[in-house]
Amino acid sequence: MKKLLAILSIVPIIFLSGCWSSREINTMAIVIGIGIDKTESGYLVTVQVLNQKAIASKKPVDEPSVILYSEEGKNLEEIMRRFTTKTSSILYNAHLRIVVIGEDVAKDGIKDILDFFARGHEFRTDFFFVITKDTTANRVLSILTPFEGVPGMKMFDSLKNSEDTWASTKSIRIVELVNDILADGKNPVITGVEVTDEITDNKMATTSIDALKQTQVTNRTKYFGLGAFKKDKLVGWLDEDESKGYNYIIGNVKETVGYAEYGQKVKITYEVISAKSEIKADLVNGKPTMNVKIDIIANIGTVDGEFDVSKKENEKILSDIAEKKVKLICKKVLNKTQKDLKTDIFEFGEVIHREYPKVWEKIKDDWNNEFVNIPVKITVDVKINQLGQITKPFFIKEKE
Incomplete structure (x- = not known):
């Protein structure tokens, strides 16, 4: 019996000798x-x-x-x-x-x-x-x-x-x-x-x-x-702007900094703190079209020029010029990929596949040619969260 117990106690040790590799x-x-x-x-x-x-x-x-x-x-x-x-x-x-x-x-x-x-x-x-x-x-x-x-x-x-x-x-x-x-x-x-x-x-x-x-x-x-x-x-x-536009479209922007110009003498820098994107497909006369909705929350970083961000009438201007700038770089990358590179890097085809599977079955084999001509509507909404520690540049002179 003792011999049997001794053997049984040794056997597990054989299998616990470590990893062979x-x-x-x-x-x-x-x-x-x-x-x-x-x-x-x-x-x-x-x-x-x-x-x-x-x-x-x-x-x-x-x-x-x-x-x-x-x-x-x-x-x-x-x-x-x-x-x-x-x-x-x-x-x-x-x-x-x-x-x-x-x-x-x-x-x-x-x-x-x-x-x-x-x-x-x-x-x-x-x-x-x-x-x-x-x-x-x-x-x-x-x-x-x-x-x-x-x-x-x-x-x-x-x-x-x-x-x-x-x-x-x-x-x-x-x-x-x-x-x-x-x-x-x-x-x-x-x-x-x-x-x-x-x-x-x-x-x-x-x-x-x-x-x-x-x-x-x-x-x-x-x-x-x-x-x-x-x-x-x-x-x-x-390039850098086109890459940012791509990330805005696919919803891959967490934080960034951008700028927009108001007239020829004012430059506003924005600190983007949140950005979301939604891509949907629609059918117009049986043909797919794409809709991209981008929602951004941003703070004002710097104001270069005489522009008083504290004025009520300037709030909408801040949002409008930021929206136009983001829309511009998104259109820039869309034009590059559709007219020059001819490659769908935005997952538009996958969106059509999910939302209109029967339509996708008809166009998937020729998607590269379909992609270059597909209409894309881009909507950008920018909400200004904070105006910064100061609302008026130091160098703005008060009008008498």
């Missing part, structure tokens, strides 16, 4: 960013890996926070395996924050890339995709920003912050991106990133530690508008 942290290269560029034979992949020595040190070290590795190959799976020839550590992708896709790759199509990230068991679904504009993914990931810690983390945080407070960008994860490509009546957008050259006395960023100490020419990454896709291929770019 576990790894020691010092054997892993923690990947924060992945860049993908086009080559003649396939892809150039750049991985941005945490420099654990620099991160873990309690004392200042003369080393960057990340290490870069690059490798070429015909497909992504092959390339990721080849990295084992360059580092003794195994690439660990569970903490990936940003995937930077080269502009040339995006123009050719990103289905194969998405398939790789969707199938990989180590990849989570919470990282963001961006695409380069007039540069390469390798160069973007090579930019060091020492005062902001890990570059890939900085790109992740910056994208989310700019989406929340400026509204000319849009964060997108793999699930949403795949769904947008597969949908019949919608196409995706992905935020663009570029490299800018700035002259500064602060030595804010550069591509090497030695140069960081010497140069006053700064290379920095900066998000630039949105890349518009038709299915999985990049077809063109939206």
